[in-house]
Amino acid sequence: MPPGNRQGPDGLPDRSRENLGSGQDMQIPVTEDTRRQQLFELCANLLEQHPLIVASNRGPLEYHLGPEGQLQPRRGSGAIVTALNSLIQNFEFTWVANAMGEGDRRAQGEVENGCIKSPLPKQKVSAHYVITPRRMYHKFYNIFCNPLLWFLQHSMWSSAYTPNIDSTVHDTWATGYTPVNQAFADAIVAEAADGPAPIVMVNDYHLYLVPGMVRKDLSDALIYHNIHIPWPSMRIWQLLPIYIRNEICASLC
Template sequence: MAETAQQPLVLVSNRGPVTFDTDGSISRGTGGLVTALTGLASHRRATWIASAMGRGDADRARAAGGRAFSVDSPSGGSYDVRLVVSDEVAYERFYSIFANPMLWFIQHYLWDQSNAPDIRSHEVEAYEYGYKLVNQDLADAVVEEIDGASEPVVMVHDYHLYLVPQMVRERRPDAFLHHFVHIPWSQSDSWRVLPTKIRDELYRGILANDIVGFHTRSYRRNFLQCCEDLLELEVDHDQGVVRIDDREVWVRAYPLPIDAKATRAVSRRARVREFEDELLRRRRDFLILRVDRADLSKNVLRGFSAFDLFLEQHPEFRERVTFMAQLMPSRTDVPEYREYLERIEALVAVVNHRHGTPDWMPIQLKLRDDVEEAMAAYRHYDVHIVNAMFDGMNLVAKEGPIVNERDGVSILSENTGAHEELGEFALTVNPFDVQALANAIHRALTMSVEEREHRAEGLRGIITLRDPGDWIDEQLADVRRKAAGAAAVDLG
């Protein structure tokens, strides 16, 4: 397949690059997936198909007659966007019952299997009459968008849309289908909580692709092993190939980089300076930082428990260090997430009461999403904690080190995707070992200037080695190779 200007590229995701308010105003879509795909859409002209996320999106979709329309993003760039309106009840079942929490919890190992999940008609109906229906709505839009096109390329994204590829392939077997999964792929036994019929349909949905991509080699290995264990398919682990229905599916790792230049540009904005002035005015000797969504997988509670333990074991640091945590509330419509946020606030109150003084609050908790405020903290941390239980990549682990001006030390969970690239120069922790994290905090705060410099330089070197354009080019190069009939190669 020779790439031409006429060859259409279609991106498909649950969330689009922009959202519309009911008054017609536009805001940038949120999340790491949108950040990644915005770079792809800027790199090459594409039509981006996504779900309408609210009444404003639905109104804009209807105004466009259900077709694609051009939109200028508030953060820059122009995109052709097609917003798909699904039945409200179906979408609620799709998103709040099946995709989140069911699939998200499986892929992040979050289920306490002695207690949950209890799969009953409620969950099965959410799959049949929610997840399937929304996937079908988006697949229909894809098929309509590529109607009459020669050799279209369709790039599907993430766990919300595992059924879309098969739905498209059944009607357009000539389309080249690529699927990138932005979250971890868990090991075989974690998937056995799903009824066999549902599990098989999900796997056969994603295996309808020509290429399946993940952030890390570890997730790639897990997926290949799942295909072998759960579907008894023929798998070539060396070449990263699954054979199904007389087809070969390539399974690849494409670690997502950040745009270092753009990130640094944000950190130099005037509003960032205002936050810096306030931060420096209140700063103690040391600053520990975490920037996260208040998601169960981010392991926030253990992070605060480790800091509590550190202060107990090293009282010489009391009143000398502040732990600043900027957390964005996440999925507050899901009961487990509301409860988790309440537990976070309660633990912070306990730690501050136990160790605080009239003029020193050990943990400074900010429940908001403000990128410029985060950038100010990035510039001045001494220790940056990313202790997620499991994480697809974690771009925060890459943003902090390239903005930081103090050779701050990164403490990084071995279960984040970023660890596969950055582990050599970070302090690695087991995210479940609270004592190990407390020890890592002490080591980071007492580390020599020379070691801090060495580690910080190493992190910056790795993070700036690739940019989002490289990530996109790597995937498109594999698309061209496989479509041209090239054989899979040994991945080493």
């Protein structure tokens, strides 16, 4: 056989063997399905060791009252629910959210362990509704979160004239925003009781104080805060009273 056509013990010509290299240099193509499976396995392994607790103003499950007063579950609305839809469909975890109406309040009152397993198809999540006095929630959401924080973080205030930081702002911080955040933190700590260190995923400007509050009781928890609106410059944050912005920053850090 001519020297250029020699075969190795595996039957491949030597030239082919040289082109293939040692095998360590070869790259096996990774398909989209393979990547998805790898991510799925990574999540499964992680959540076996550390339970996941998600917290947001709105949850993935909402209860409405039917004509006869019966509870009717529906998929929750909102961008966060859509973004985490793959988690909701494939993994068991707890989602802590505000009770948005009388249906949520009744559903939460009918369970003993604090968690409601979703009855909806393609949902493996369990909901834990935070129930606070309606007046407290009104101050939290309709006075502090949306008219103040949302506009501030979008840099929509005219700093020479607005916002008007008066006694209402101080009151809603003390008797609305702070106690609602504390109620969330208490619910998260209760869900994590007697278990391994959880992964706590807190969402958006409604719950800036929750990480710091949870950290006091769950020092080993992995806390991740995801903010879905712009983070403005220091100049904009200075429109808030110093004690408010200090508490927000201390909690997030």
